[in-house]
Amino acid sequence: MANTVLHLANTRGHANHGWLNSFHTFSFAGYNNAERMHFGALRVLNDDSVSGGMGFSKHPHDNMEIISIPLSGxxxxxxxxxxxxxxxxxxxxxxxxxxxxxxxxxxxxxxxEVKFLQIWVFPNKRGVQPNYGQQTFAPEARHNQLLQVVSPGGDGTNPHIQQDAWFHIGNLDQGFATDYTIKKSGNGVYAFVLEGDVTINGQALHRRDGFGIWETDKLAISADSNAELLLMEVPMEF
Structure with missing residues (x-):
């Protein structure tokens, strides 16, 4: 029997700094929720909007995989x-x-404004040489399919992540259905609905809802309206 966790959009942490409007799925900065520290190796999922010309000044990071996905702007x-x-x-x-x-x-x-997702994943190895990757994906490549956009590397087709993690994005038409098969034993998947309505393994989800599922081999996904979906497969133990 699969384990699941549901994070509805309106239960996320929220901080509005004027120039930055940010929703936090997991504990971040001033939002501290002991029940929402991470999902496996997925540590941060921030849904950010930044006003024109504004932004984050230079700041340091170490031993973290940082993924940015612009949604507009x-x-x-x-x-x-x-x-x-x-x-x-x-x-x-x-x-x-x-x-x-x-x-x-x-x-x-x-x-x-620019709207983007800021995502942090714990790496599977500390102290590696810093690395940068960026890639453009044609919108039609994810129409009614789950397009792989992040992977552990080695084949050169996606930006490389220092973890046994795979990200997929799909733009799904209403009525479209597909399966997602877990790539590595012990991994789970955190699904984040960017737009629209989907059902995953019987759980109805709506815009900006998050749904984690683990101890299963496959996800059954159906689009209840035109929808955009992000799947993040990560190790549950790391």
Whole structure:
């Protein structure tokens, strides 16, 4: 029998700093919930909106995998590895902080918000050389399919993560149904509904709901409306 945890959208932590409006699925900064520290190796899932021209000044990280997924607008990134890039909708960025890296992120535009997911995953090895990856995925490549956008690496098709973790994104038409098979024994999947309504293993989910499931081999997914879905498969023990 699978184990599950349900995090409805309106139960998330929330902080509005004016220039930054952030919803926290797991404990972060001023939001501290002992029952929501992490889901396996998934430590942070922040749903952020940043006002035009504003952003996060240069700050350090170490021994953490940091994934940024813009949902709308453009996010400007600079780091101590020498990268200076703009991450746009349909891009996925992965930064392995490893032994230590400093970076800044800001809204590249002054006239519109940038909305993006900031995700942290505990690595499976500490003290690695910092690494950066960014890739653009065509929207049609995830139409009615779960497109792999993050993987442990080795095949060069996705940004590399220092963990036995796989991320998939799908844009699903109403009525579409598919299965997702767990890639590694002992892993679980945290599903996050970006838009619309889906049902996973009998659980109805709506916009910005989160649903974790583990001790199962497969997920049955159906779209109850046109929907956008993010699946994050991570180790439950790490």
């Amino acid at each position: 453009d996010l400007e990134h600079q780091d101590s590895m020498g990268n200076k890039t703009v991450i746009r909708q349909n891009d996925v960025q992965v930064m392995s902080a490893g032994t230590g890296v400093a970076h800044s992120e800001k809204n590249h535009n002054h006239q519109q």
